Amino acid sequence: MSFFAVVVGVLALAWGWSVQQMPASLAHPLWIARQEAMYLSGLMSIGLMSLAMYLATRPLWLEGAFGGMDRIYRAHKWAGILGGSFAILHWLVEMSDDILKSTIGRAGRVPKEEAAGLLGSMRGLAEDMGEWGYYLLLALLAITLWRRFPYRPWRFLHRAMPVIYLVLAFHSVLLAPRDYWTQPVGWVLAGLIVAGVHGAMRALRGTIGQARRGRGEILAVAQPAPDIVAVSCRVPAGWMGHQPGQFALVTFDPAEGAHPFTIASADHGDQTIEFRIKALGDHTRQLPVLLRPGQQVDIEGPYGRFELGRINRRVRQFWVAGGIGVTPFLAWLNALQGHPDETPEADLHYCTRDRERDPFVTELRLLCEPLPKVRLHVHGALQGEKLDAATVLQCASAAQAGEVWFCGPRGLAQTLQQGLKNMGRRRMGFHQEAFEMR
Structure with missing residues (x-):
């Protein structure tokens, strides 16, 4: 403001x-x-x-x-x-x-x-x-x-x-x-x-974003959960590469237009990227039926500053994901594979509806296993596990500086921010994605 x-x-x-x-x-x-x-x-x-x-x-x-x-x-x-x-x-x-x-x-x-x-x-x-x-x-x-x-x-x-x-x-x-x-x-x-x-x-x-937009191709489509679709794409020629945590504007259907989706994979130089898309509306609910390998897709980007490279490695890291907000952290963890010594000390909190059936839980455990500095905490709502600021900071001393990187529902973000304020944690930075189409 x-x-x-x-x-x-x-x-x-x-x-x-x-x-x-x-x-x-x-x-x-x-x-x-x-x-x-x-x-x-x-x-x-x-x-x-x-x-x-x-x-x-x-x-x-x-x-x-x-x-x-x-x-x-x-x-x-x-x-x-x-x-x-x-x-x-x-x-x-x-x-x-x-x-x-x-x-x-x-x-x-x-x-x-x-x-x-x-x-x-x-x-x-x-x-x-x-x-x-x-x-x-x-x-x-x-x-x-x-x-x-x-x-x-x-x-x-x-x-x-x-x-x-x-x-x-x-x-x-x-x-x-x-x-x-x-x-x-x-x-x-x-x-x-x-x-x-x-x-x-x-x-x-119609020239907005034209310089960063190109025609890619869908390589694979999978549905790891009833309300999640995973789409792997070959990026357009001229793609400038992306940083872990960035997003792209993707047009699967010209009549529907472009939608922002976080890139869930790191850039390994193989000209492929992956999106994990949650069914949040009519368009995204239809994607598992509409998308097929070989289809052309317009991809514009990358954009965004929710990047692994922007974290402050001198302070304690607290990463919080809610639901499909886990996608940038998947890209972060993917980029850190094979570099355990370069991994920051971090607590990753993942909030989900049902920890027993969520496919991301297994994937997160596999990605965190070779990264001992990243401690994974899963909170299932159906199991009565709700996240608050005190839980996020339970392993940190009162005087310790840190920063929270958050991607998830707005309500949870507001709850955590208010909790940090009530706890007097003025040395705790808070970084949050704020993308809404309307």
């Missing part, structure tokens, strides 16, 4: 500077306040939406600053939601026109900027287009926040976002005060809109 605080703060300061430069006005203070509230809410709305459109391009140069592409996606999502929220505020301020007319009258209104000829016609068009654009944006925002709305139709509707954004950008450029373009507020706004238009055009042309 500090990132958004900086963005909103910069926009607010630029707007505030422009207000200070305004000449004295004879208009009524309430009419002036309404106008500036419209400008500020509109500035925030188009600024955050521009940011959302740019982040949708998956800019690799920002992965380090954000801590991974999963967090860039999260920032993209919340920038869009916040931009839509400011759009609602902008619309409400616009609707306050009638309230002011009925309370203080028309006298003292702020004079409108006059524009003649083509510019005047374009400003009228921008006003009309902006109104419809805001209605469409609010409808899409409502559908996005309605978690029960099916993913596939949501994804189809979401494709309209670049067009809606371009309409609103046109509205903003034409209706922003002309004085803005000679002030910092206009420079900031122009930069954001240029970045947003760049993102919108790439989305419409």
Whole structure:
């Protein structure tokens, strides 16, 4: 949230500077306040939406600053939601026109900027287009926040976002005060809109991720459990290799689009990777039936910063996996095979529904056996074994520094983080995957 605080703060300061430069006005203070509230809410709305459109391009140069592409996606999502929220505020301020007319009258209104000829016609068009654009944006925002709305139709509707954004950008450029373009507020706004238009055009042309996307081939499909499918693929030509713990965007069905799946295998230079996919929706439930060896598949990546190479080897390691969140740790353990001396001291906690029937338990034991520094702890919910912060840290002294690497359900992550906070473990870092498609 500090990132958004900086963005909103910069926009607010630029707007505030422009207000200070305004000449004295004879208009009524309430009419002036309404106008500036419209400008500020509109500035925030188009600024955050521009940011959302740019982040949708998956800019690799920002992965380090954000801590991974999963967090860039999260920032993209919340920038869009916040931009839509400011759009609602902008619309409400616009609707306050009638309230002011009925309370203080028309006298003292702020004079409108006059524009003649083509510019005047374009400003009228921008006003009309902006109104419809805001209605469409609010409808899409409502559908996005309605978690029960099916993913596939949501994804189809979401494709309209670049067009809606371009309409609103046109509205903003034409209706922003002309004085803005000679002030910092206009420079900031122009930069954001240029970045947003760049993102919108790439989305419409379908070139996002093109440089890291290629055609691979499915080599094998297995189903180790009723709700798990293992897919082995030959990577595309030009694949740059991956670090243990990274993910790729995989398109098995063009109609369904790309989905992020963690790569469950280490990179051994044999041009193959493996995914372990849990049935969490209609698409993933159908994969065991739909996928066959020899099928073509689009693979884009790798992305992500949940990497074995980023752990701090100077502090105690606590690795926590919940359900299918075990996949990055499978890649980590796979990469450590044959290098026991290079393996860090770590406690790996795996949380599962039923430890007696989970196929990952046997695999984890086999991978940990030649790595004596990695201690495996399995917690089965049906066996009454639930993980909490005290259990994670039971082998660590109160003063010992450490870090937790977590991949699993959000609820478990929140429980562990709160538990660490309650225990006063301020020297305990917490690293977590944060990838959500909506």
